[in-house]
Amino acid sequence: FDVEKVIGAIQNGYSAAELREYLSYYHKAETTLLKENLNAEVRGFPATFYAVETNDAEIVRYWIKYGGDPNATHGTLHFPLLAFAILRGARARLQATGTMETLLRLGASPLVIPAAYYNPFDRDLPEAGPDEKELYDIGDDERFWCIPELRPRLAAALSLTQRYRLWQAAGLEPATGRERTLAIRKDAVEILGLQYTIIGQRLATWSLRKSFLVHLAMPFKKPLVLLFAGPRGHGKRELVNKLAYLLSVDIQKVECTGLNVYDEIFGVKRPGQDYTLGSPLNDFLASKSKERSIVFMEEFDKTNQEIHKELLVPFDRGVYTDRRNGQKVDSSQTIWILSTSKFDDTISDFCIENSNIHDSDLRSEQYALRRQLHRRIRNECIASFGAPLTSRITEIIPFLTFNTEEQALIADKYIMELESLIAGPVVKSEDPDEDRLIGNVQLEITNDASVCSTIANEHYLPEFGASSISHGVDATITNQLISRYLEDGDDFSEDQAESRYRVGMNEDNEVEVLPELTSDGTNGYSGLGYSWLKGR
Template sequence: MPSPTDECIRQVMAQCPGCSEDTASDCLELCGNDVDKAIDKYKTIEDYLPPDPPSGNDASQNQLSADSNSQVETDGPHEILKGEGDSISEGHSWMPQLPVLTVPDVFIDNGPRQSDVFELPELLGAIQAGLFDADDVRKYLSHHNKECLDMNLNAEVHSYPAMFYVVSTNDISIICEWIKHGGDPNATWGPNAFPLIAFSILNGGRNMNQASRTLQTLLRFGAEPRAIPKAFYDPFCRDLPEDGPTKEELDDLDDDNKRWCTSDVRAHLAKSLSLSQRYDLYRSSKVKPHSGREKELLARQGAGEVLGLHEMIVAQSIATRWLKKKLLVYLALQKKRPLILVFAGPSGHGKTELARRFRDLMSLELHEVDCTIFKQDNELFGPRAPYSGYEDGSPLNNFLARKAGCRCIVFMDEFEKTSKDIHNTLLLPFQDGQQTRTSCTTVNISRANWDETGRYEDRRNGKIIDSSKSIWILATNKLDDSIHAFCSANKQILFESEDEEAQDQLVAKLCRQLRKEFIGHFGAPLGGRITEILPFLVFAPQESAVIVHKVLMDLETAVSRCVRLALNREEDVYVGNIRIRIKNDATVCSIIARDEYDKETGARSIAQAVERIVQDPLIGQYLENGDRFDEDQPVADFIVDVNVDKEVEKRQYQGLTEDEQNFKEEEVKKSVHREESLRFQSMLTGKVNAGSSSGNGNGGVASSARE
């Protein structure tokens, strides 16, 4: 069959916004160069396509078939970014080398079989090939009972625990599903008990963000950080020696669970561990184990993942710890009243981020309110009848009505901007049942029903809404002066000590002061209904450095996309095909944090600094060094490091000869394109053409994928 013409490819791209040239060509080949059928084909599989598929002619059908038969999967660009010519798994007997598992036809054509037989190798093969996403895995696992899952989820396939196959995908959603159903985040492999978290670190990911999130997920679900020698992450904010910590520092190397950690492994571990990963290990190692009652309580209330809340946000360990404690007490008492929390602290210090992560782990809906745009009660909650528009309510009113009797979260940002009119109306949903009708008439609240707790009246129809299970979070900067003074006066205990009891005693004293100030600003009726005030403190120097690293990881992810020139210019991607390597990451990030972190604006000041110091010069150099944009343009490697004057510098990496650089870029493009092509073909065969015969024009692709 002749190759698709340029005109046919352009016609498909014109009718399919977001379709790249390679994808259009693939669809045309599958449909016998019929443009209309190719357009229909793309629209059918569009939802299943991976983002930004790479371009180029490196992954032909023959190459795809040959590479699919390889025995060991190679790592993606992340390892090459670190300066390795080969992946860590190659040539090292201590590193798990997972085989590529066979995927039966029935898994490709029809999805998981709903039988009583748990087909572990087939399931892992489907996950490995990208045929199953998290929803598919959930459906498959939910079909089997607990006894069956206990027997299979931690079993071995070709001598490797199932968890190793799952973690090798770096798919956070699939990893979470596997662990929730019984997978062991502390699984080990081989006679030396090689730990899963060490495999996760060395296996890496497509970028630093992906590798960091995988480790973070394992720790959040209970992986033991002490399986890694302590000297690798305590202290976390230092550049590790090239060969790893010295033997004098490795005082726990003789532990029974460290037999795997040979000198060769330690050198690779030191090279692989990023600042963010070291911080995650350090922070997790400092969290006290939760009791059986705490775990059971949260599990029965559907909030078991909250135990890992500390892994979801940088810094604010005290606020996170207090939030977990308050939630445990609130759920244990099962009182029929709302939980009203105040997040008090300077801008950019994690109030919104913690609220969103709390929502994620509680699996609850969150309604955000920007208090800067609401001045009157009827603007926030909607007008009362018979005023115009009362039948429409308001977003907040309708959210409370829809979640009546159910647990939900309302986050009110910049609460200090609200008026007394709004404060008075909030007394209704905040009501804790202890006030009397008489006490509330002093603030002119009508239609109150104090026999029930957490009641609110729907403005659209006058019906009483049960909001007793709602969680309200009021974020405010109004108390910043006291928090700044508190941090300045107690630096040693707050930022240099690990004595949680001493920290909690100080914070309890601060909270009593903040409660008085809150009542002074917002009035006793509202202040008396606050369950707890959680202070958000300024960042310690080491924490600021970690935030710098997080911003740099986001930058690396953004510039690693594939360059794409689409027919619709708004969909063009000009900055891409860039790899960033951060050398001496602790030093680089500490310098930026030291010079740029502002206590008044927090993480925002750090993000702006990274833009000025790293992003803008790097992209400027990228633009200067090229004549044109090309989807097949070579990968540009940049290093962020510190020069002799202790200043952060950016330079394009020229450490290889031209032939070596070309070979490396060619291998990276093949690896990336091969992986995306496998996913693309799998989606076509497994989700679109299920049950198609080999004679309908798609059989060749299905056969290739099955091979």
Template sequence: MVDEWGDIIDVTNDEESDIDDEDWNFELPRIPKPSPSLQNVQPDGSDRFSLTDLVGAIQAGESVERIRNYLAYHRRGDGSELKRLINESVQGFPAFFYVVETRNPDLIRLWARHGGDVNATYGTLRVPLLGYAIAIGGSFRDDTRLAVATLLSLGASVDVIPRVFYDPLEQDLPESGPLEADLADLEDANKLWCTPHALLNLSQTLNFCFTTRYHLHLSSLLKGYSGAQKQVAEMRRSEDILGLPYYLIGQTTASIFLINTMLRNLAMPTKRPIVMMFAGPSGHGKTELAKNFGNLLSLPFHTVDCTAIQYETDLFGPRAPYIGSDQGSPLNNFLASNSGRRSVVFLDEFEKTGDDIRRALLIPFQEGSCQDRRNLSSVDCSKTIWILATNAFDNTIHTFCKRNKTVIWDSKKMRDTEKLIEILSKQIRKESEGRFGAPITGRVTMWVPFLTFSPIEQAVVADKYVADFGREATLPVQIFNDEARDRLVGNVDLSIRKGYSLCAALARGYVQELGARSLVAEVDEQVRGPLVDAYLQNLDEIVEDGGVTHCLANVDADGVIGVSCVVPKSYEKN
């Protein structure tokens, strides 16, 4: 409700929870869905903000867009009052816990953007939001890898998690929980919540989620951003960019280079567009980093496949009066529709371009001036961010990685790695003059080298693809007798007991020249294929609503991977 000064009057349910912290099983109470549905203005005409209604709507599956609109409607002034309200509790639990329960990274970012505290705690033992996010994972049906990565990217403190769970990474965690001798930091006030029950949960969940252990370890190594850096990012509504390293496996230095370049430009813009060259072997994250960069900043994104363009007219479209000039080209039309606005153009496999294409890019790269071929009008592309992806320098990068692997594979020597990569970046710049010519090279703002994956990163990439398959397999069986719509393998609960050992065994299939693609093939061969075989061999007939098939992917002492499945009795072969 709004009083005579226009301030929001909160209506929340902040009664204490009757759940004993020691025995809490990490389940939240069910909050009634608002009836009628979540409304900015109530049927009685009152204009009120209700955290209880909002949380009830979130638990009922309300869309992120509707929640965004609700929060925007009730935001007043500088948003400080709304920030206070959304950090209140509902039935004893901070509202952010209900947001994390959805496991939706977009909703988590939205809540944090309005002031939600990513370090909120529950109860007398101060159960942290990050700990809760980890604890409710442990299966592909309830996977929280992205939710945890999002919280860490937004500044959630890793100090609330005992170090034994993420350092060292090169080991499996005991299924019965860590040994007391390994819990030297348990006396920390941030870890009061680490009861025997909670420690057992963390051990079992993190054994399953190797990627989460990797992100916790990464968070312990990354240095925080200064107040001024955060201020610049927030003022330009680009704060999500600070969490970029958590959305990419490996290439942490490349992410940091990109963040620093963006902060520099946001703090003191120039009239010249940003032009970056992503140099590195195929399958090592160039495209993924570019897309995540655009997504986190909510920027329009356009990809140009340089293997498909030969002439300047292929890139920008024919000039008048030639046929097709009134239609432009995909790139021409993208630049025209985003004139004067920040956007991203990703030129993939830039080494495939010829002199004609490179000459056509000199003016846009230098002056930020383009022309709309459809009507010959001027287009302001000074705020366009150009990313040139190339594997033209693979030999240089492979040689660098082999020579310096002792340093770059040691995650605790991140600063030493940064210094080495600065040298590599200068070497690539020098080679670029011979490969692409001085005019293009002189217009590139920065060179971002992408390295081959370390053994740990190889294991995390393998875990990512196992998780992708595991989530896909949980979806229900659907039979339409239509190949495009049928889902014949489904309702599968895939368990993993020794996450690190399994992923390390899969990482043996890593091929530098193929990068992540080689690990996709390994997961298909060692996990996906055997699971589908076991699933089909145990069923008499595939039916919808036939129950859950429980499967286990394990690795023995010799590193041999095995997959077994047990189907429900109602679903067995006769």
């Protein structure tokens, strides 16, 4: 194993999938030696710095999964890997945020960043960084790297979402030794960082993580059956996808709207006509016998009693009968997730009655509130789906409406996606429908907390969730930006000069998009020759 050759490969386009396969081979052959190599010093820097330098969250994921140290440091000032990830990715905010979330999820300590930069997270940081009086912890060894000349750069690089992730990580209790050992032995260690995968929904992610760990520890095989209950657009589908990602398993999605006929979901029973055709769900379960997988039944409240009855045995015993041949399938490792928006009013009323449910401690008061909400939803679940099915649901996971801080974070997410979309090159195709005429555009967001809060306050609608904020970003920023972009040039060119725009608040406290005439270059980037990293 030659770590320098691996670094050279990832710097020249070696994909995350190729890296995973390569590291997996050596991990099986010699785990200890691989770990030593992944943490070796290469040309003066810890090898993990080169993985982070790619700004590719998947490469970072596998580098650390197979032994890289998420808390690696460089130089006499012990410059931390997490700070390097933040400063390195200042311009590509969406990718940098993914890299940072991956590091935190896999064990990087947020405490290497001075607390004043992220607590509170929902304020506009001064351009020069926090006031000296706020930097009470700057003299500690793990933050000694944050010298005065770096503080403005760190303030500029940290997005609202990144500050939120640091604040979140600083407040979360780490996994216990038994939880970590259990997750490692069951090949599910990344589930420990589930909270870093979506915005908000602290109660849902905490409940899911706890339920999953308890399920792993059970001495008998039985499917995990979860009910995701909450309003549309508040993260149910996203959390399902993130769970599958962390567990590296396949999902079979079943859209239940309009599928009230038994045969459409499970397939025709033998000896009915076309019984050999099966169904997507039937064939998926048969192909995943004894394997961990996820079945996601969306809008489950649209199903009928015949379907509920058919699910009782798979939910209870982990056994399913393949409709094509009558053979028994071991579905005990299947994770069933049923989603519904049927109990929105119950959840909304509960949030109004208990406004502190977003803020209270997860281990004490919020646990009691969770049980109260669980009982309310369970009673309605019995009325809607019947006691036999409800009794087989392992856990009810409630999804709450977004609070004001979470609404702003959703706005920041969509702004980062817009930045990523317009940063790519202009493409003029022979087919006008394939043109990408808006490109090579850079956005600078000033006062990001104010910008995002303003958009969220004006546009968030609980009944539509995140999509209402997405429309708000389009109405407030995207439309202004495209209008100015179209006014700025005579034609479109694939080699046109970079256009820069600044998004901020004007004197009337409205979000405004203006052309940016100056450029600060590329944050000193040239290989690992970052000017702000030299000599640290």
